[in-house]
Amino acid sequence: MMKKITTNQQDDLLPEYNFDYTKARPNRFTTTSEKRGNSAMDKLEQYRNIVKKILTEYYEMSNNQTSKNSEFEVSERLAIDENRDQYIWFRFGWEDKKQIQHIIIYLTLKNGKVWVEEDATDLCIVDDLLSAGIPQNDIILGFHHPSKRVFTEFAKA
Amino acid sequence: MMKKITTNQQDDLLPEYNFDYTKARPNRFTTTSEKRGNSAMDKLEQYRNIVKKILTEYYEMSNNQTSKNSEFEVSERLAIDENRDQYIWFRFGWEDKKQIQHIIIYLTLKNGKVWVEEDATDLCIVDDLLSAGIPQNDIILGFHHPSKRVFTEFAKA
Numbered sequence: 001m002m003k004k005i006t007t008n009q010q011d012d013l014l015p016e017y018n019f020d021y022t023k024a025r026p027n028r029f030t031t032t033s034e035k036r037g038n039s040a041m042d043k044l045e046q047y048r049n050i051v052k053k054i055l056t057e058y059y060e061m062s063n064n065q066t067s068k069n070s071e072f073e074v075s076e077r078l079a080i081d082e083n084r085d086q087y088i089w090f091r092f093g094w095e096d097k098k099q100i101q102h103i104i105i106y107l108t109l110k111n112g113k114v115w116v117e118e119d120a121t122d123l124c125i126v127d128d129l130l131s132a133g134i135p136q137n138d139i140i141l142g143f144h145h146p147s148k149r150v151f152t153e154f155a156k157a
Numbered sequence: 158m159m160k161k162i163t164t165n166q167q168d169d170l171l172p173e174y175n176f177d178y179t180k181a182r183p184n185r186f187t188t189t190s191e192k193r194g195n196s197a198m199d200k201l202e203q204y205r206n207i208v209k210k211i212l213t214e215y216y217e218m219s220n221n222q223t224s225k226n227s228e229f230e231v232s233e234r235l236a237i238d239e240n241r242d243q244y245i246w247f248r249f250g251w252e253d254k255k256q257i258q259h260i261i262i263y264l265t266l267k268n269g270k271v272w273v274e275e276d277a278t279d280l281c282i283v284d285d286l287l288s289a290g291i292p293q294n295d296i297i298l299g300f301h302h303p304s305k306r307v308f309t310e311f312a313k314a
Binding site: 078081083084092094097101108117118143146 | 238243274
């Protein structure tokens with residue numbers, strides 16, 4: 001019934017952002033969904049699942065490496081709010097006399113796009129988002145100042 | 158079957174923390190639950206509802222006052238994760254060339270107690286927690302350095 005749109009934008013993406021597809025862990029974060037309908041809702045749900053999966057995996061990976069210490073010390077925390085589409089992995093706690101609050105990775109979904117609001121890691125989450133099937137024009141590099149986003153190949157908003 | 162424990166700890170709480178019960182908005186944040194069972198699960202669910210309700214109300218109150226501006230500017234965000242019991246109200250975004258990340262109020266539930274991990278407001282959330290029925294010995298003032306918590310009438314951990 002609906003006209004099926006078959007764009008193949010994969011080929012003209014990458015000039016500025018050097019994502020080496022040959023090194024990509026193949027579809028590590030893709031959801032189990034088979035070919036589904038094309039509705040915006042499905043897309044949103046798919047993006048949501050990808051974002052949750054990546055962030056949870058990062059968090060668990062990191063927390064397996066660091067030993068669990070006292071309640072009082074700094075620890076990493078994960079907050080996943082699917083209703084408000086807020087996905088935050090952060091450090092919080094007391095380090096000596098100093099209270100630490102530091103966002104490690106922070107993602108949101110807004111208007112059908114994935115915002116990488118903050119990424120203080122070298123985990124290359126954008127690579128993982130791309131490799132999971134989210135196209136470059138649905139990813140916003142929020143950690144860049146708005147004025148700088150126009151110089152990237154990614155979406156501006 | 159089970160021995161019913163009826164402690165009345167309300168009377169010997171307050172010396173150090175000057176909570177004026179006469180000024181309390183009566184049960185503004187108490188849940189609609191009637192007398193329920195005494196299980197730890199029920200208590201946890203009750204605390205969870207109180208925490209969600211207070212934080213959401215604060216957030217909405219604050220966001221009704223501030224005008225909605227561009228996507229690019231700093232805005233307040235709310236993340237509620239009931240699975241991990243993380244409840245965060247924070248400011249995030251770009252202010253001129255500077256990226257802002259600042260926790261306004263951050264609550265968690267751990268071991269059946271409510272942790273006020275951070276409170277950068279003058280909203281007196283602890284008063285509202287008390288007035289909603291959470292006893293002082295189930296509230297931890299995480300925003301105080303651990304070494305200082307022993308000097309308060311609240312729980313230490």
